[in-house]
Amino acid sequence: MKIAVCVKQVPDTWAEKKLRSDDSTLDRESADGVMNELDEYAVEEALQIAEANSGEVTIVTMGPDRAAETVRKALSMGADAGIHLVDDSLHGSDAIATSYALAKVLEGRGFDLIIFGSESTDARMSVVPAMVAERLGIAQLTFAQKVSVAGSTVTIERATDYGYDTVEASTPAVISVVEKINEPRYPSFKGIMAAKKKPVESLGAGDAGIDGGQIGLSAAWSGVNDFAVRPPKAAGTVVTDEAGDGGVKIAEFLSAQKFI
Amino acid sequence: MAEVLVLVEQLDGSVKKVTSELLTLARSLGEPAAVWVGGGLDDAAAASLAEFGAATIYVADGAELSDFAVAPKAEVLAQLVAEKSPAAVLIASNAEGKEVAGRLAVKANSGVITDAVAVDSGLIATQSVFGGSTVVHSKVTKGTPIITVRPNSVAPEASAGASTKVPVTVALSDSAKKAKVTGRTVAAKGGRPELTEAAIVVSGGRGVGAAEGFGVIESLADSLGAAVGASRAATDAGWYPHQYQVGQTGKTVSPQLYIANGISGAIQHRAGMQTSKTIVVVNKDAEAPMFELADYGVVGDLFNVVPQLTEEIKKRTS
């Protein structure tokens, strides 16, 4: 079974994120890059499926040079190979362009499963997996809290607001996973050493057959008109419960605000 | 006036509040047309769409439409976009809504904006990003603007519409029939409003100490008709079910009132609740970062403060 996992390098969750003043894109230089935390669950799920079905796991990322670190991290967790799509012309690509570029890289390589995280912690759109499924014309099994593979049939529990749906499809399929699905492993020392020797294919946009008119900031389907950093919220009233009347005080506040 | 399509959110035939919000918003952008996908459109559902101004209800109720996940809704909307050239398409910003919007954007070769908290008459969307620290105005520049709007962003206002039903027949493509829904499991939710739609959310964190501790959180929530939320520390510990987690990797909520109890206010938690209109904080540590967001805060033990608050609310509302 051939499995691809799409991972994204994002600014460290703990870092303060900001937009660039020149082109309103995310300032990726000012913060450390880490693997999108939700993609770690995707890598883990792929490794577990591969272990149970004698599969092979390929990591796919689109991002600047240093996104290669994220591919290495996934390889050190145990994935077999990597593909890094890197090209200056991709800078500023929106979700539509990203899904187009990823689909171009993925198509024709015979992947049975293509696994994603359910959301990138920087863009927070949760749309790329659905868009890639749409573009490839294959099944979309997203927001999985459980994945079962039996031969060419894949069944997931799709997390919903009310509980979950059971959704079934035949391979090839796109899967995205939510964080409660598993506990991602840490790379072992042996894994880190082994990862250094694993193959990573570096592709430019042209190598992947990507039409330059469909990617980057100039092709974007939507644009930022302006943005502003919101001033920190004015300090509210904070009281202590020393007199043991904290609950009554909140009730008075809620009543003044017409909540009760 | 050009039409503005609104994808109806419904569960078992009852229309959700967010649809009334989107119809209200659509009225300020053009002529609202509700799009109903699947079976179950009865008179009560049609009446609630009429109440909030739907001039038209496009009804796609083919038997197959509910059998498959996500893709059929995008196909129905893509067909309507091609036939009616609407000014915009509005969809609720939840997990499924965003996916429908994404697939529709690819099909209709149109731009998509997710998580808008406002849309003005020039179709410029306002988003609040990076945990609420930055406000962005953006606009779709190609095709038909497809915008997903967060629940609770617009106050629903009634204004009667004709709600003329127009049947829509869609022949689903093969690729839309690849992910078959074979079962639906509804978790017991005990009559509280849904977390992302609730006007008031009462949350508990590690400070609640144990699963049993959530009893005081639930009692407070019930006294206010609120939903219950939890921090990741509380859901990871198994004290409260995962689907109630608020934050970066949980639900994003934007209620009128958010009451955080025993939650320190880590950036990942704040990312999911920072746009709440009014924030009340109870924490025994005066240094907890959550107090930075508080409109009103009490430094104290939640097991004293919260039950007293619940009693006081009951007294004042009975």
Ligand SMILES: Cc1cc2nc3c(=O)[nH]c(=O)nc-3n(C[C@H](O)[C@H](O)[C@H](O)COP(=O)(O)OP(=O)(O)OC[C@H]3O[C@@H](n4cnc5c(N)ncnc54)[C@H](O)[C@@H]3O)c2cc1C
């Ligand atoms: C990538 C990533 C994603 C994450 N996503 C989320 C997310 O979606 N949602 C989320 O919530 N977290 C998320 N986290 C975790 C987050 O960083 C924090 O660890 C978590 O929010 C802490 O939860 P807490 O505030 O309940 O616990 P703590 O930080 O342990 O705070 C507990 C608070 O309770 C107070 N307290 C204790 N006892 C009492 C008492 N009796 N009365 C009053 N106060 C009391 C303490 O003073 C303390 O301030 C994420 C982390 C990462 C790395």
Ligand SMILES: Nc1ncnc2c1ncn2[C@@H]1O[C@H](COP(=O)(O)O)[C@@H](O)[C@H]1O
């Ligand atoms: N540049 C990228 N390279 C590889 N995978 C990506 C990229 N952007 C998004 N993804 C994948 O798509 C998922 C959802 O991202 P998003 O739609 O941006 O929230 C992520 O968890 C990744 O698995």
